[in-house]
Amino acid sequence: MSYSEPTSDLHRTDAAPGDQRLDRAEIAEGIKSYLVGLGLSILLTVMSFFISGTTLVWGPSIPVALVVLAIAQMGVHLVFFLHITTAPDNVNNVLALAFGVLIVLLVLAGSLWIMAHLNYNMKPMDQMMPMELERGPGARAITAKRVVGPATAASVGPGVSGVIQAIHCNASMQVKAGQLCAKIDPHPYQQVSIRLGALANDKGQHHPPTGHKGHPNPCIAISWHSVTGQVPPQIQQDLPTMVGRPVQPVTGGYGQTGSSDYLIKALEGHYQIPDNSVR
Amino acid sequence: MTTIDAAVGQSDPHHLGHDRESSYHQHTEGHAGGGLVSKRIITGYGFWIFLLSDIIMFSAFFAAYAVLVGNTAGGPTGRELFNLRNVALETAFLLVSSFTVGLARIGARAHSGSWFYVPMAATFMLGAAFLTIEVQEFAGMVARGAGPTRSAFLSAFFTLVGCHGLHITAGLLWLLTMMAQVFAKGFRADILRRILCFNLFWHALDIVWVAIFTVVYLMGVAP
Numbered sequence: 001m002s003y004s005e006p007t008s009d010l011h012r013t014d015a016a017p018g019d020q021r022l023d024r025a026e027i028a029e030g031i032k033s034y035l036v037g038l039g040l041s042i043l044l045t046v047m048s049f050f051i052s053g054t055t056l057v058w059g060p061s062i063p064v065a066l067v068v069l070a071i072a073q074m075g076v077h078l079v080f081f082l083h084i085t086t087a088p089d090n091v092n093n094v095l096a097l098a099f100g101v102l103i104v105l106l107v108l109a110g111s112l113w114i115m116a117h118l119n120y121n122m123k124p125m126d127q128m129m130p131m132e133l134e135r136g137p138g139a140r141a142i143t144a145k146r147v148v149g150p151a152t153a154a155s156v157g158p159g160v161s162g163v164i165q166a167i168h169c170n171a172s173m174q175v176k177a178g179q180l181c182a183k184i185d186p187h188p189y190q191q192v193s194i195r196l197g198a199l200a201n202d203k204g205q206h207h208p209p210t211g212h213k214g215h216p217n218p219c220i221a222i223s224w225h226s227v228t229g230q231v232p233p234q235i236q237q238d239l240p241t242m243v244g245r246p247v248q249p250v251t252g253g254y255g256q257t258g259s260s261d262y263l264i265k266a267l268e269g270h271y272q273i274p275d276n277s278v279r
Numbered sequence: 280m281t282t283i284d285a286a287v288g289q290s291d292p293h294h295l296g297h298d299r300e301s302s303y304h305q306h307t308e309g310h311a312g313g314g315l316v317s318k319r320i321i322t323g324y325g326f327w328i329f330l331l332s333d334i335i336m337f338s339a340f341f342a343a344y345a346v347l348v349g350n351t352a353g354g355p356t357g358r359e360l361f362n363l364r365n366v367a368l369e370t371a372f373l374l375v376s377s378f379t380v381g382l383a384r385i386g387a388r389a390h391s392g393s394w395f396y397v398p399m400a401a402t403f404m405l406g407a408a409f410l411t412i413e414v415q416e417f418a419g420m421v422a423r424g425a426g427p428t429r430s431a432f433l434s435a436f437f438t439l440v441g442c443h444g445l446h447i448t449a450g451l452l453w454l455l456t457m458m459a460q461v462f463a464k465g466f467r468a469d470i471l472r473r474i475l476c477f478n479l480f481w482h483a484l485d486i487v488w489v490a491i492f493t494v495v496y497l498m499g500v501a502p
Binding site for chain 2: 014015016017018019027030031033034035037038041042045048049052053062063066067069070073074077078081082092093096097099100103104107108110111112115116
């Protein structure tokens with residue numbers, strides 16, 4: 001016996017990787033292991049090819065099944081072709097193999113894990129939106145509610161309460177100071193005016209209501225004017241629905257809501273909201 | 280070494296003692312015990328370590344492929360490119376060649392010329408057939424504009440599968456060399472060590488191919 005004779009492997013303390021332990025160095029004995037390995041490999045390969053194209057199993061399970069079959073086939077190759085066993089003479093080989101498998105798993109799992117997370121984080125910000133928009137349909141649906149608000153808001157409203165008769169301003173319409181936006185039903189105030197007039201006549205202090213710019217204006221129009229600027233969005237939305245509804249006056253420098261003082265002033269004609277009262 | 284150690288070595292069924300003075304182990308090889316380790320084991324183990332490092336290199340290519348498989352840059356995907364019939368043929372050729380190369384090793388062990396040459400020739404034919412199909416597949420892909428420069432996916436594909444193909448090519452050259460060496464020098468101990476290493480190499484390539492046809496081809500076309 002010499003060290004390099006393969007047949008002397010039987011009584012060695014270690015086995016070279018790939019060396020078969022045979023009780024008799026017979027060709028038939030050696031072939032048996034390879035035949036078993038070949039049969040198992042063919043079986044596993046056919047299963048892999050079958051499963052990859054089948055619709056019999058749940059779709060997402062196919063890659064998992066393929067990986068399991070591949071690992072099984074690698075095991076078959078290791079055992080029946082490479083003759084890696086759990087015997088004590090194979091400890092060195094198995095340890096080296098285990099270390100190799102560990103590194104392989106670290107490389108694969110680490111790469112996939114890190115790259116899957118960096119893929120999005122490393123995109124430049126200016127490319128974020130176009131990249132998202134390039135996705136195909138159904139990839140990801142994003143629903144968002146956007147509220148567009150005005151840069152500045154101004155409260156615009158009637159000086160007195162009443163029922164709106166007509167709307168002259170539209171949504172997102174550019175308006176100027178003094179422009180008529182809505183008209184409040186003057187009828188209740190005409191009643192008040194008549195009564196007040198009667199009261200004045202009774203007291204001998206006749207002071208007929210005068211209209212705008214001092215012109216006599218017995219027919220009282222209580223109006224609501226806007227100020228310069230964009231009609232605020234909330235007003236824009238409310239305008240169409242305000243027709244026929246009672247509105248509350250905006251308090252300003254004209255006394256308290258509903259006070260007789262206020263009403264009498266308003267009855268004098270077109271009621272204009274000064275700029276300083278709405279800012 | 281003491282006599283106690285020798286007794287331990289004899290009663291040690293797992294050969295943990297590695298006692299070179301033991302009468303039972305006339306040619307024992309220890310690890311740190313100062314024994315001689317046969318050259319066949321050293322060579323085989325060293326080549327085993329090389330193969331594992333080779334497989335680690337392949338794992339890096341696999342990781343690159345898995346990361347880049349979706350980056351087709353508007354180009355063709357694996358589903359459009361891969362022909363599973365060819366892959367099945369390649370797989371069959373390589374699997375049977377793994378069997379025949381095993382037969383060749385058994386023949387070499389038994390110093391049987393016919394049991395060595397015939398399986399080796401069959402292995403060469405099967406490996407060459409595998410390589411032919413692969414080269415045709417690559418040429419077809421390049422011809423239809425799906426070369427390695429088309430997209431990151433195809434770069435990774437050609438790197439991974441092409442690297443395996445290069446290994447097969449080198450293996451075929453090695454196979455011819457081994458046949459020539461056996462023919463010229465006979466079944467000498469050093470030649471048998473090289474045949475052992477070639478066996479390990481060829482089986483390892485088949486293991487890598489199992490991973491390739493699973494990860495690249497079957498998962499590439501799976502619904």
